[in-house]
Amino acid sequence: MPQVSKKGQVMPASPIRRLVPYSDAAKARGIKVYHLNIGQPDIETPRFALEALNDYRWKVLAYTHSAGEASTRRKMTEYYKKWGIDVTEDEIILTNGGSEAIQFAFGVCLDAGDEVIIPEPFYANYNGFATESDVVVKPIMSFIHRGFALPSIEEFEKVITDKTKAIMICNPNNPTGAVYSEEELHQLAELVKKYDLFLFVDEVYREFAYDGKYVFPALNLGIDDHVIMFDSVSKRYSACGARLGMFVSKNKEVMKAAMKYAQARLCPSAFSQVFAEAAVDTPDDYFVAVKNEYLARRNCVVVGVNAIPGCFCPTPRGAFYAVARLPIDDSDAFCKWLLEEFNYNGETVMLAPATGFYSVEGMGKDEVRISYCLKVEDLQAALKCLDEALKVYPGRVHF
């Protein structure tokens, strides 16, 4: 029997999805499972944007332009203008989700063995995309007691080698909820100029910043040739199933190479482009309501987790995730135990072990990622389960 590649073997399984068989089994036993493990919002998708598909009369559902329809890209430039980001349609390639935008960047900017520096914990699938491209992730640590602030420029410099081609950040950050300041970003800009690196910035949570924070656009840093920005309609319009992302850069050589990647796979879904083009007209009050809802949920989680003895959860300033430290021996074991062995009045909670968000072995063993995509009463019920679970978990430790 022929063997799968080494790459196929070491490719990491999703830490967010790998516990799914245990939650399925719990549900089969009649247990109600609160899903705090996955960033799937329960917010309604703007209906008029879904209905744009009803109005669309294809005779032939043809290939679109490989970069996406010009009309859709033009509409995206309007969206960016609202955020003070000045891009042209030629600086945008529409992709199969934000995921493919990252895959393009890894391919276009890094060869096998080249290195990308990423502050950790980071979005777990970055590891997967790196494995696919034989790219090496060099993690540098951000710390829970500092609210997962961006590591200092010195920390970045320490790990730069002649193999380093890029620095990658997610702002607002999944999984930590950190929002980086304009000043921090300008320091990063100086650094990438000094070492002639690319700066990859994942801004898919742009809309979700709280407490007066503002997501300073990486494309406005004045380092046009260095920046590739990743974006997506998934979280913005609660439309994860659309799988429509954007690869945005003002570097012409990068765009030229990325277009070859885009042409090879022909085009993104024509349906998804129609949806996304319509969705740009979502009225501002939709976002006001959604943001207020997430703010209430965030506060519920932060207050609730910190009220549980032995737990600590810094306040996330953006996105809809928090990383919390729990008094546990092993987050993988704990999250599995919650599904397999525990219930409180027939209910339990599913969390994502933070280990999957670190690439350094052993990190995140006392941390979990909590996604606050559920409504407040469900979050409260879920936190009650967590509280009760920690009272009886055999692997509880005392700090």
Place this chain on the structure above:
Amino acid sequence: MPQVSKKGQVMPASPIRRLVPYSDAAKARGIKVYHLNIGQPDIETPRFALEALNDYRWKVLAYTHSAGEASTRRKMTEYYKKWGIDVTEDEIILTNGGSEAIQFAFGVCLDAGDEVIIPEPFYANYNGFATESDVVVKPIMSFIHRGFALPSIEEFEKVITDKTKAIMICNPNNPTGAVYSEEELHQLAELVKKYDLFLFVDEVYREFAYDGKYVFPALNLGIDDHVIMFDSVSKRYSACGARLGMFVSKNKEVMKAAMKYAQARLCPSAFSQVFAEAAVDTPDDYFVAVKNEYLARRNCVVVGVNAIPGCFCPTPRGAFYAVARLPIDDSDAFCKWLLEEFNYNGETVMLAPATGFYSVEGMGKDEVRISYCLKVEDLQAALKCLDEALKVYPGRVHF
């Protein structure tokens, strides 16, 4: 300024799409361009399948299962049953077009530097996907005077090394239209067993076989652990814009590794899955009519091209492409000249230079790929342009 990767530089541009700026310019000058360069059918997409999206009432357009919705995959098993292919829903992963299925296979089965043997000419984007994955394509020649028949097993064996991990074929073949016989496929099956290789088979043109030919399913070769089959709704339902493909294998280790690839990019478009699930119920008479239409077009092209002095076009038995030999010095120069310098009564024809379908430098310089996706009267007008063009082309050669 940071430089794009070597990979990004050597990534081939699409031979099908790279002449587009010249056709755009020709159109801007008022020239009518017949597009025989691209496999974009003009056949209408089954309307009821498009309308399935109107009936679908999402509240939240959520992520689907990473392998695609179970209901959609189950529906695909019904489709395969009609073709005598017995697969379960767990043996299918839905992908972003057939393209992504190929990307998965290259990643899951081959490491950087590993080799895949492909008879050439072959679908140009195979080269792109190989570059993305640092996989090495080892071409073996199929010849126009033999109707692009599958090379002999001895030819395959000659290029097998300890780096060879897979053999890849497209059946029916894009660009040649060859359909491989059951006997040829069984010989290949013996070969992959002998050397313990994977057999990748791209069957996206399954519906399009003429002259009583039948596309013998690779999954029925009795070498379950070796076969990965690529499929797509694009050509079958004239739905290229749906970008929904399938990665199908009975090798459990392959499916396990491919699921990690699928999970990393979360899921394919939910819209496209709804379309594809509905499209499986397309009535048989749709295909009868479509096939008859393509058959008439094929005959028009084969007869027409062979009637032009100095031209030779073997009869394609499947798909909707033909590779023809023309009395020209350089197919790239000729195809560009057709758009830039030639017109016949204000009309010209766009062809795909065959050079892009070979990986051996210099091959295909006197060949073009003709896609017969246009209706017969347009094909006739296009062939008239070709005939007139060859009378005056400065680079005409005499065989």
